[in-house]
Amino acid sequence: RKEVEQDPGPFNVPEGATVAFNCTYSNSASQSFFWYRQDCRKEPKLLMSVYSSGNEDGRFTAQLNRASQYISLLIRDSKLSDSATYLCAVNFMDTGRRALTFGSGTRLQVQP
Amino acid sequence: DVKVTQSSRYLVKRTGEKVFLECVQDMDHENMFWYRQDPGLGLRLIYFSYDVKMKEKGDIPEGYSVSREKKERFSLILESASTNQTSMYLCASSSSTREQFFGPGTRLTVL
Numbered sequence: 001r002k003e004v005e006q007d008p009g010p011f012n013v014p015e016g017a018t019v020a021f022n023c024t025y026s027n028s029a030s031q032s033f034f035w036y037r038q039d040c041r042k043e044p045k046l047l048m049s050v051y052s053s054g055n056e057d058g059r060f061t062a063q064l065n066r067a068s069q070y071i072s073l074l075i076r077d078s079k080l081s082d083s084a085t086y087l088c089a090v091n092f093m094d095t096g097r098r099a100l101t102f103g104s105g106t107r108l109q110v111q112p
Numbered sequence: 113d114v115k116v117t118q119s120s121r122y123l124v125k126r127t128g129e130k131v132f133l134e135c136v137q138d139m140d141h142e143n144m145f146w147y148r149q150d151p152g153l154g155l156r157l158i159y160f161s162y163d164v165k166m167k168e169k170g171d172i173p174e175g176y177s178v179s180r181e182k183k184e185r186f187s188l189i190l191e192s193a194s195t196n197q198t199s200m201y202l203c204a205s206s207s208s209t210r211e212q213f214f215g216p217g218t219r220l221t222v223l
Contacts (some may be wrong), residue, residue: 043214046212055145088172098143099160102154
């Protein structure tokens with residue numbers, strides 16, 4: 001079983017739709033959680049950190065559910081420019097590694 | 113703004129050649145990382161470094177080595193390039209256990 005799992009998609013949604021992605025992680029000793037956005041043939045760019053209390057940045061909302069070991073990303077009022085691959089990333093504290101472990105990504109395609 | 117730069121965007125090498133990929137960050141981050149990214153396999157950690165002259169193996173270190181002589185610079189070395197090392201190579205840096213910032217990537221093709 002992978003340490004961090006995401007549905008690869010693609011999620012095809014019309015403009016204006018609300019779409020949500022989940023990301024499950026296997027290790028309960030996890031401290032830091034992030035969502036990254038990656039455009040085709042580009043590097044991942046940090047979209048937002050995920051805090052225990054949840055956080056919102058404009059149309060984007062991130063949530064953490066420690067009991068069920070998943071994080072979620074909600075995008076409201078989808079724009080064509082939101083089309084990208086969304087990667088979740090987790091820091092597993094008990095490994096002593098400062099590196100993040102990434103999911104394979106969920107591809108979103110917003111259609112006109 | 114954090115800036116992470118990589119020496120080349122595209123590189124074509126021949127099997128058996130020694131390949132150097134360089135990465136520089138300007139935010140005084142102590143941690144630096146090298147990943148490769150392949151379709152369907154996601155980002156896989158090759159090596160990372162917590163400090164100058166320190167290095168740790170990631171998940172797929174075979175066929176690679178690294179060098180960190182200065183805090184801002186982290187080099188990835190392919191001692192003898194092989195076709196299965198054709199990939200996108202991404203460098204990243206971070207402070208402590210916080211978010212990582214990536215360079216633009218080097219798309220390496222080994223013929």
